[in-house]
Amino acid sequence: MVFGSVSPWEVTGPVDYDRLIEEFGTQRLDENLVKELESLAGESHYMLRRKIYYSHRDLDLVLKDFREGRGFFLYTGRGPSGPMHIGHMIPFHFTQWLQKRFKVNVYIQLTDDEKFLEEKRRLSLEETRRWSYENALDIIAVGFDPDRTFIFQDTEYIRNIYPAVLKVAKKVNLSTARAVFGFSLSTNIGLILFPAIQIVPTFFERKRCLIPAAIDQDPYWRVQRDIAESLGYKKAAAIHSKFIPPLTGFQGKMSSSAPESAIYLSDPPDVVRTKVMKYAFSGGQPTAELHRKLGGNPEIDVPFQWLYMFLEEDDSEVERIREEYRSGRMLTGELKEILIKKVNEYLEIHRQRREEAKELINTFKYDGKLAKEMWERVID
Amino acid sequence: MVFGSVSPWEVTGPVDYDRLIEEFGTQRLDENLVKELESLAGESHYMLRRKIYYSHRDLDLVLKDFREGRGFFLYTGRGPSGPMHIGHMIPFHFTQWLQKRFKVNVYIQLTDDEKFLEEKRRLSLEETRRWSYENALDIIAVGFDPDRTFIFQDTEYIRNIYPAVLKVAKKVNLSTARAVFGFSLSTNIGLILFPAIQIVPTFFERKRCLIPAAIDQDPYWRVQRDIAESLGYKKAAAIHSKFIPPLTGFQGKMSSSAPESAIYLSDPPDVVRTKVMKYAFSGGQPTAELHRKLGGNPEIDVPFQWLYMFLEEDDSEVERIREEYRSGRMLTGELKEILIKKVNEYLEIHRQRREEAKELINTFKYDGKLAKEMWERVID
Known part of the structure; x- marks a missing residue:
């Protein structure tokens, strides 16, 4: 999700999350570790309880560092290739929660x-810069701490990171x-360098870096972990999320190239309604009669999954909806109405x-406490 | 010579300069073009008369642009991997002459x-930066115009060129x-990007760029010429020199990894004497008697070739020496004494x-007329 598509494989078919853990050699995020994280955070988080974040690398060491006073820092990012949709927001909300609970620095x-170099996108540098601005506003809207967050754009910050x-x-x-990245002879030489540029921010501090990101970004961190110690830094830790499914079906992740598969942050209420009503993949039965009789399947129902994964924080409410829907008492149309209401409430606050973010963007990018420090540094 | 060894082949054996013209597909620098260049320059140059510069690409178009008021600019460079030797100075002297005669901008x-990325060199970034400073002093000593020359160091100037x-x-x-560059699977991803960084300065102005450099750098400009017009720029022009032979023999070019093969700009007079006496490859006969009888061969005699290619500007003097040596009237020891005197005179002035260059380096790099303009620009 974060940084987009220079990943070794594209998410298209149904995702086998257990297989990904095996394939990438990551650790399952077990109950004990979740408990420890929540205990240090001082509160629980629904994305942890519900295993939306389900895999990790070295999160145990991050928590150990924190307990023993060495601290850690957070790093995430965004490939500014176009408008952001709801699925893009998950890692930012979770990162913001970690920042708030642990009072740590976040680098974005x-x-x-990268998004200019990806030829299939046909974006000019002017366009990826404009999207950097637009996307930064969406990210800032999540509520990061302006003193502890640095948002940096590669073409602007390159001199400071170039030695590293x-x-x-x-x-x-x-x-x-x-x-690792599947480059071929037709790949341009800019993209071939790019992994180095994505890896460098894991060295912004001598502390351990924790990266909340969808699991498809793991290959970058695998390379980082191979070289970090030889450069005098710690191996990056990661906490991996599942993908929020596209509106159109419970497979893969949302894609900006299929506008009907995503709800954009800029979608007005009537567009949200139309998209959900028209495209949202349902786990319900073909007719209301059958549905009342047989019940719906929340496990493949996208409106339910969106509520569960992201939009309904209240456990009892989400379980009530699950049970109502499964039993057939709640019809597909009713479930969709709940989703539309939740999405539009979210988007209203987001807007x-x-x-307000327009007033804050210079703080996050240039003159906030952390930003100012970072502009005075060269990462070497 | 310029930029060092990321060239597709290394100069080791005897150089067939005619073959290089064919292989690289460049043009021979013929009498008419030399005459036109000298006529526009308002004076002749011994390196042109003696065909030390002997090949080109589009020099005719450069002169046409100049005649018709469109102008041109000069670009050269240096890979700061260690101390500079006499052979390194040829393109800088020639470039300085072109600048003085045509009143054009020079970018260095x-x-x-690059020199950090080349693994065989085992140089730290701190070292290549220190050599950048040391080499810049040697380059400034050549006498460039501080208002029309910009010396830039990649790790410092990267932000300004990164979009390009x-x-x-x-x-x-x-x-x-x-x-083109012979990269293999073991090449690091930094070096793979590097050709883009060497190509960008050819786009510093919309005018045509003329590059005076040894012919082994031509592959970079071939790539530049393939893409320049699609980016809205002119194809780079080049004027190619032969290599000054190593002291130790009339083959290939001087190498920093064989210290006896080169005279460094920092060599004191007694070291110059020892190196020339001990290592300079001679075209003379085994004994003075034989030499008097059979004469020497100036074509393979390195002391003569150094005088001819670089150190003795006076045609009648160089021809006198050639004739004296060929006839056997001048012995090898006498010829070496002439070279030692010339080298030490050159180095004395250079020192x-x-x-003085220490006072000028900030002008060339940061606050001279052209430098200041360049720091305010982003090359896009």
């Missing part, structure tokens, strides 16, 4: 360089890059906060 | 990034980069100018 990379980019790049040869 | 790139680097990188795929 806007990869305007060179040091990382020198450690990664073409063979590794091809194996307000996004307006 | 110091590739501290991305645009170039997007046009060059791995297949081309491998074919003085290099001291």
Whole structure:
């Protein structure tokens, strides 16, 4: 989700999350670790309780560092290739929660360089820069701490990170890059360097870096973990989420190239209604009669899954909806109405906060406490 | 010579300069073009008369642009991997002459990034930065116009060129980069991007760029010429020199990894004497008697060739020496004494100018007329 599509595989078919843990060699986020995280955070988080975040690397070490006073920092990012949709917001909300509970720094990379270099996107650098601005507003609207958050755009911040980019790049040869990222002879030489640029922010502090991101971004961190210690840094830790399913069906993740599969943050209420009513994949029965009799299947029902994964924080309410729907007492249309209401409430608040973000963007990018410090530094 | 060893082949054996023209598909620098260049310059240059510069691409178009008022600009560079030797100075002297005669801007790139990325060199970034400073002093000592010259170091200037680097990188795929520069699977991903960084300064102005450089750098400009027009710029023009032979023999070019093969700009007079006496490859006969009888061969005699190619500007003097030596009247020892005197005179003046350069380096890099303009620009 974060940083977009330079991942080794594209999410298209149904996702086998257990297989991903095995394939990537990550750890399952078990009950004990979740409990410890929540105990240190001082509160529980519904995305942890519901296993939306379900896999990790070295989260145990992050918590140990925190307990023992060494601290940690958070890093995430966004590939500014177009408007953001609801699915893009999950890691930002979860990152913001971690920041608030642990009072740690957050670094957010806007990869305007990468999204220009990806040829299939046909975006000019002017366009990826404009999307960097637009996306930054959406990200700021999530409520990050302006003193502890630095949002940086690659084409602007490159001089400060370039020495570290060179040091990382020198450690990664073409063979590794091809194996991990699937580059071919037709890949341009800019994209081939790019992994180094995405890895560098994991070295912004000597503390351990924790990355909340969808699991498809893991290959970057695998390369990071291979080279970090030889550069005098810690291996990056990660906490991996599942994908929020596209509106159109419980497969893969939402895609910006299929507008009907996503609700954009800029969609007005009537568009939200139309999209949900027209495209939302339902786990209900073909007729109301059959539905009353047989009940719906919330496990494949996208409106229910969106509520469960992101939009309905209240456990008892989400379980009530699940039971009503499964029993057939709640019809598909009623469930969709609940989703439409929740989405539009979310977007209404988002629109307000996004307006306020226009006043804050320079704080996050240039003159906030952390931002100012970062502009005075060269990452070496 | 310029930018060092990311060239597709290394100069080791005897150089067949005619073959290089054919292989690279460049043009021979013929009498008419030399005459036109000298006529526009308002004076002749011994390196042109003696065909030290012997090949070109589009020099005729550069002169046409100049005649018709469109102007041109000059670009050269240096890979700061260690101390500079006499052979490194040829393109800088020639470039300085062109600047003085045509009153044009000169851009000089110091590739501290590239020399760090080249693994065989085992240089830290701190070292390539220190060599950038040291080499810049040597380059400034040549006498460039501080108002019309910009010396820039990649790790410092990267933000200003990064958008253009991305645009170039997007046009060059791995297949081309491998074919032209010989990258392999063990090449690091930083070096793979590097050609884009060396190409970008050819786009510093909309005018035509003329690059005086040894012919082994031509592959970079071939890639530039393939993509320039699609980015709205002119194809780079080049004027190619032969290599000044190593002291130790008339083959290939001087190498920093064989210290006896080169005279460094920092060599004191007694070291110059020892190196010339001990290592200079001679075209003379085994004994003075034989030499008097059979004469020497100036064509393979390195002391003569150094005088001819670089150190003795006076045609009648150089021809007198050639004739004296060929006839056997001048012995090898006498010829070596002439060279030692010339080298030490050159280095004596160089040392003085290099001291003065310490006061000028900030002008060339940051606050001279052209430098200031360039720091305010982003190359897009």
